[in-house]
Amino acid sequence: MTVQSDRAMLRVLSGEAVWPPPAWMMRQAGRYLPEYRATRATAGSFLDLCYTPDFAVEVTLQPIRRFGFDAAILFSDILVVPHALGQDVRFVEGEGPRLDAMGDRAAFERLREAGDPAILSHLAPVFETVTRLRAELPNETTLLGFCGAPWTVASYMIGGRGTPDLAPSRALAAADPALVEALIDRLVTVQTAYLIRQFEAGADAVQIFESHAGVLPEDPEGGDPLARWSLRPIARMIEGIRAKVPGAKIIVFARGSGLDGHTRVVPETGADAVGVDWAVDLAALRGRIPAATVTQGNLHPETLIEGGAALDAAVDAIRAAAEGRPHVFNLGHGITPQTPIAHVERMLARLRG
Numbered sequence: 001m002t003v004q005s006d007r008a009m010l011r012v013l014s015g016e017a018v019w020p021p022p023a024w025m026m027r028q029a030g031r032y033l034p035e036y037r038a039t040r041a042t043a044g045s046f047l048d049l050c051y052t053p054d055f056a057v058e059v060t061l062q063p064i065r066r067f068g069f070d071a072a073i074l075f076s077d078i079l080v081v082p083h084a085l086g087q088d089v090r091f092v093e094g095e096g097p098r099l100d101a102m103g104d105r106a107a108f109e110r111l112r113e114a115g116d117p118a119i120l121s122h123l124a125p126v127f128e129t130v131t132r133l134r135a136e137l138p139n140e141t142t143l144l145g146f147c148g149a150p151w152t153v154a155s156y157m158i159g160g161r162g163t164p165d166l167a168p169s170r171a172l173a174a175a176d177p178a179l180v181e182a183l184i185d186r187l188v189t190v191q192t193a194y195l196i197r198q199f200e201a202g203a204d205a206v207q208i209f210e211s212h213a214g215v216l217p218e219d220p221e222g223g224d225p226l227a228r229w230s231l232r233p234i235a236r237m238i239e240g241i242r243a244k245v246p247g248a249k250i251i252v253f254a255r256g257s258g259l260d261g262h263t264r265v266v267p268e269t270g271a272d273a274v275g276v277d278w279a280v281d282l283a284a285l286r287g288r289i290p291a292a293t294v295t296q297g298n299l300h301p302e303t304l305i306e307g308g309a310a311l312d313a314a315v316d317a318i319r320a321a322a323e324g325r326p327h328v329f330n331l332g333h334g335i336t337p338q339t340p341i342a343h344v345e346r347m348l349a350r351l352r353g
């Protein structure tokens with residue numbers, strides 16, 4: 001695997017404690033960059049940007065050119081999958097995504113069946129973007145694909161939008177758990193195939209985004225909601241991917257799952273690395289997981305906005321918690337549009353210095 005050994009992030013995902021740690025940022029292609037805003041303005045809608053390889057390749061490469069990150073993440077969105085299943089998806093300027101809420105069995109039955117070839121053909125531009133990116137990226141840059149975890153995607157499909165308490169999804173899971181389970185099963189099958197195709201197109205590793213791990217249906221029988229709705233469906237995806245792509249490198253980011261939840265991600269899903277959100281203390285987590293476990297994260301995006309001495313101290317704290325361990329430097333959630341570019345430069349200089 002000599003090709004892989006040129007890519008520092010892949011070496012970390014294989015368990016090597018590379019120092020200083022390789023770095024990338026969630027949402028690194030985004031509105032804090034003037035060049036992103038310029039491409040976004042010519043591309044038309046947000047979905048046009050995702051589905052046009054010329055544009056998607058360009059915005060993926062922008063943060064690599066500017067900052068020399070160790071990994072590029074495919075530019076797309078977790079909601080292209082509901083779109084491929086036949087649900088209406090729109091991105092409303094300044095408000096975020098809007099879907100036609102899937103409130104009942106009839107709406108579920110209107111979705112495409114898991115094996116419908118129209119799903120992956122709808123997503124063909126994404127695979128083309130991946131292939132072109134692998135050809136255009138510097139050899140040492142790791143290329144990441146991604147998708148949303150089944151519960152997070154299902155909660156957008158059911159609620160029609162992101163809400164802090166996910167009330168519609170939790171209510172449907174209480175009223176008709178079999179329906180929500182059927183939706184999750186379909187997402188497991190479809191997204192397993194989706195990530196396999198991303199690997200076949202040239203992705204070096206993938207990240208599964210469980211952004212809603214902190215808001216799960218309650219289980220009146222004292223069960224284990226994190227396992228039932230999040231970790232087990234993700235584990236099934238990982239097993240399915242590795243059956244076709246042996247040794248596939250996979251990161252799971254279970255935002256909001258707390259210190260306990262973060263300790264469970266690798267053992268219960270089979271992931272290669274746990275993405276750590278900003279609410280978890282990295283040193284405390286490292287104290288509770290095996291030394292060989294690979295971590296990624298977890299600078300608070302607001303500290304990156306603040307900059308200055310607070311930023312330096314936060315980078316130093318992550319370095320101290322990660323030193324001697326396999327770690328990928330990242331934020332603890334996506335970078336926000338108001339972040340000064342100079343602070344990203346300062347963060348990287350401090351990390352690498």
Ligand code: CP3
Nearest residue numbers: 026027028029030073074075076077078096097209211334
């Ligand atoms: O990280 C990257 O640079 C790769 C691209 C990427 C996007 N979305 C682009 C995007 C990735 C990996 C995502 C994942 C995603 N999308 C998640 C999981 C991660 C997380 O943030 O928790 C979620 C929940 C979504 C759904 C989504 N897409 C929301 C809630 C929003 C609106 C928020 C916002 O910032 O406006 C989007 C839109 C979106 N996806 C933008 C980008 C760059 C901003 C839209 C724009 O440019 O107008």
